[in-house]
Amino acid sequence: MFAQLGTTVFDGQKSFVSFNNEQEAIIVEHALIGRRAQLQGAAIGLRNINLTIFLHQEYCKVSQEIEKLRKSLNTFEILPLLWGNGKIEGEFVIQSLSVTNQDMDALGNIIAAEVSLSLKENVSDDRVNQQEQEAKQNAFAVGDKKPPTKSNRINPEKCNAKVSNIISEIKSHAYQVDVHSLRYSSTPNDNSVILKCLSIIFSGCQKLMDASNDTTSCIYQTSVGPSAVKVQSRAKIMADDVKANQADYLNPFPNISGIKADNYNLQTEVRVLQSSANGIIQSSIVKK
Incomplete structure (x- = not known):
């Protein structure tokens, strides 16, 4: 690639x-x-x-x-x-x-x-x-001077920006999975990188699923939640198959075609997740 x-x-x-x-x-x-x-x-x-x-x-x-x-x-x-x-x-x-x-x-x-x-x-x-x-x-007006007071108030991150960042993180690690899956040969490095990325994807999906059940969330009862469930399910299936190959590394016939199929299904569901949240992501980019 x-x-x-x-x-x-x-x-x-x-x-x-x-x-x-x-x-x-x-x-x-x-x-x-x-x-x-x-x-x-x-x-x-x-x-x-x-x-x-x-x-x-x-x-x-x-x-x-x-x-x-x-x-x-x-x-x-x-x-x-x-x-x-x-x-x-x-x-x-x-x-x-x-x-x-x-x-x-x-x-x-x-x-x-x-x-x-x-x-x-x-x-x-x-x-x-x-x-x-x-x-x-x-800044010139500040230099190394310290402010006389310091506020502990923290401006909370907006819901749409938070959702956009989570999905962006899921996509980024899905791309890494895709890169390693395209040349997958069940090496320890491939297995380690893919499992790490899948773990982050799984965690990000859980955050979206929790938010979709929160009445105060901008994705409450939207299609983002069900899409995240499907991505998480695909990530778990792929992780299980990678672990099976990892446990049997000396096997001369690792399940390479299965990993590639898992990756195809995962990438498909990630694209659906991205599409389901396009309105939320767009609102986080364009200030109205």
Whole structure:
């Protein structure tokens, strides 16, 4: 695998034609009476990634791939970008999508197309709060001075943001499971990583299930709860199969096909969970 954006895996000829990563510093200019203006670094801007993908019917279903990306655009879906070496580039939202049909058959079916995507970085509240605290500590007006009083009041995390973060964590670890399952050979490393990720997925689903039974929760009696139950069930089944392989590591014929089937079922249910919470996730990104 070369890279993975959301649930779209890039490998072989299905890869990036171009990739551009942009980021800028937000600088404020302060006007001073009788003196030259001074600059102050305010923040680091969100990254913008522009990439181009070439799709051909020989190695993928072009129309389905385009439709999947367009659906992510329309639902403001948060898409983790993961490289084949395991490095996570970050989380992004598709800002624009452009499709150029390069070849079509006599019936109008797309044979080959070039897809250009513009991605905008998404930063979770926890990271934003951490950056804000670091900025306050280094601010010119504060320096190394300590405030005279300290409040113990903590602003609670909003329900939609909390649900979005839990699902994002489930998706991220599901992607790791997917990466190791695609090349699964029942090695101790594969088994260890997959079991760790499945444990986190299981725990995240339990949090969603508990919240869906809480009358004060934003996902009370929504489809998120039942979807989380199915993901948790698939995670448990896969964990049991991995443990069976782990216990019989010297077996020359480990149940590799079973693990791949388990992974397919898990990824399917994770996508359903993501879809069931799209409205909640969207509200956590867009401030109304």
